Amino acid sequence: MIVLLAASAATPALAAENVRVEVRRARDGLEIRAQALVAAPPAIVWQVLTDYEHLAEFIPGITRSVVKERRDNRLIVEQAGEARFLLFTFPVEVTYEVIESPQGSISSRAVAGNLKRMSGRYGIETEGAGSRLRYEGFVDPDFNVPDFLEAAALRAMVDEQFAAMAAEIERRAAKEAAK
Numbered sequence: 001m002i003v004l005l006a007a008s009a010a011t012p013a014l015a016a017e018n019v020r021v022e023v024r025r026a027r028d029g030l031e032i033r034a035q036a037l038v039a040a041p042p043a044i045v046w047q048v049l050t051d052y053e054h055l056a057e058f059i060p061g062i063t064r065s066v067v068k069e070r071r072d073n074r075l076i077v078e079q080a081g082e083a084r085f086l087l088f089t090f091p092v093e094v095t096y097e098v099i100e101s102p103q104g105s106i107s108s109r110a111v112a113g114n115l116k117r118m119s120g121r122y123g124i125e126t127e128g129a130g131s132r133l134r135y136e137g138f139v140d141p142d143f144n145v146p147d148f149l150e151a152a153a154l155r156a157m158v159d160e161q162f163a164a165m166a167a168e169i170e171r172r173a174a175k176e177a178a179k
Helices: 012-017 042-049 052-058 147-177
Strands: 020-026 029-038 062-071 074-085 088-101 105-113 115-127 130-141
Touching (some): 020 147, 029 147, 042 115, 042 130, 042 147, 052 062, 052 074, 052 147, 088 115
Antiparallel strands (some): 020 029, 029 130, 062 074, 074 088, 088 105, 105 115, 115 130
């Protein structure tokens, strides 16, 4: 993933170049694995991952992200946006139940919206002078995309969004280091 330098030397381009995403067909949907090694401490990674109200500002395809309910470490988050691939554009509206674990992981599952099923888990591990961000998820989209394009479309979208997340993490880490 990302080659670790000093946090102040990290650039969003470096983060985007070192994201690794795998998507494969499994069961009745698609399994997703993504990871990045970012030049940022786990606290900043956590800050970006849990900045639900501002995700639309830095994640492509998300136009709205709102926390509807928060009880301790459980949240209900509504998101809207679109999935794009080649000539296809599909509106996406999903409500997630999110569980934030004090051990540095975030699990979510779709409880409403226009996806048949979706679940995922982010994990953060300290690695060298930075952090390794991992994501594992499953999605069963409810779009009329030919099966042979589905995995490629999802991989392209996840790659773009995960790279944007890694870039935002490193941007915030560099800003913090400059203080």
